Amino acid sequence: DAKTTxxxxxxxxxxxxxxxxCNHSTISGNEYVYWYRQIHSQGPQYIIHGLKNNETxxxxxxxxxxxxxxxxxxxxxxxxxxxxVYYCIHRGILGNxxxxxxxxxxxxxxx
Amino acid sequence: xxxxxQTPRYLIKTRGQQVTLSCSPISGHxxxxxxxxxxxxxxxxxxxxxxETQRNKGNFPGRFSGRQFSNSRSEMNVSTLELGDSALYLCxxxxxxxxxxxxxxxxxxxxx
Numbered sequence: 001d002a003k004t005t006x007x008x009x010x011x012x013x014x015x016x017x018x019x020x021x022c023n024h025s026t027i028s029g030n031e032y033v034y035w036y037r038q039i040h041s042q043g044p045q046y047i048i049h050g051l052k053n054n055e056t057x058x059x060x061x062x063x064x065x066x067x068x069x070x071x072x073x074x075x076x077x078x079x080x081x082x083x084x085v086y087y088c089i090h091r092g093i094l095g096n097x098x099x100x101x102x103x104x105x106x107x108x109x110x111x
Numbered sequence: 112x113x114x115x116x117q118t119p120r121y122l123i124k125t126r127g128q129q130v131t132l133s134c135s136p137i138s139g140h141x142x143x144x145x146x147x148x149x150x151x152x153x154x155x156x157x158x159x160x161x162x163e164t165q166r167n168k169g170n171f172p173g174r175f176s177g178r179q180f181s182n183s184r185s186e187m188n189v190s191t192l193e194l195g196d197s198a199l200y201l202c203x204x205x206x207x208x209x210x211x212x213x214x215x216x217x218x219x220x221x222x223x
Binding site for chain 2 (some may be wrong): 032034036038042043044045046049087091092093094098099100101102103104
């Protein structure tokens with residue numbers, strides 16, 4: 001069973017920041033939070049991951065709460081190409097457990 | 112660097128047949144994972160290989176099997192195909208087991 005909870009869908013206006021929340025209340029201290037997205041009919045694409053500090057890369061920013069029980073993925077200037085299903089996952093740093101994808105959030109960018 | 116490649120991209124089989132799907136990871140990546148994606152069940156983990164050894168396995172029947180070769184390329188096999196095996200089969204590679212995974216485009220299998 002998925003260990004994360006995400007809203008099933010969200011809309012965001014083109015050019016605005018898209019903020020996608022994720023609850024992972026059962027996360028343990030040695031588990032990373034990973035974000036992937038899947039554009040229709042393509043394989044999932046890695047976006048970003050973090051352990052406890054906020055992270056930023058060329059695609060997005062990841063904000064993790066101090067208690068690590070939730071996080072937010074931020075796409076700073078959403079474009080139509082960001083329309084996709086976004087998955088939040090957590091996995092141990094040792095990698096000795098299977099990766100479990102939940103149902104994700106279907107993000108629709110509105111022109 | 113070339114991405115993860117999967118062959119074939121599309122496949123049609125009939126019930127009872129078997130099928131072999133192939134995955135070539137990104138150069139230098141030693142871990143390969145396989146997933147099944149269906150509209151009803153979403154993305155489900157099948158198995159993960161590292162250095163030719165299966166390291167993790169999902170909850171699928173024994174009809175689903177896989178292997179990894181010394182060059183890190185991987186194959187998965189499904190025997191005695193059932194209609195419910197129709198799905199998009201995705202392969203992902205990573206440098207090591209705990210690293211971020213990079214997915215291929217998938218093989219869409221249709222079982223008639």
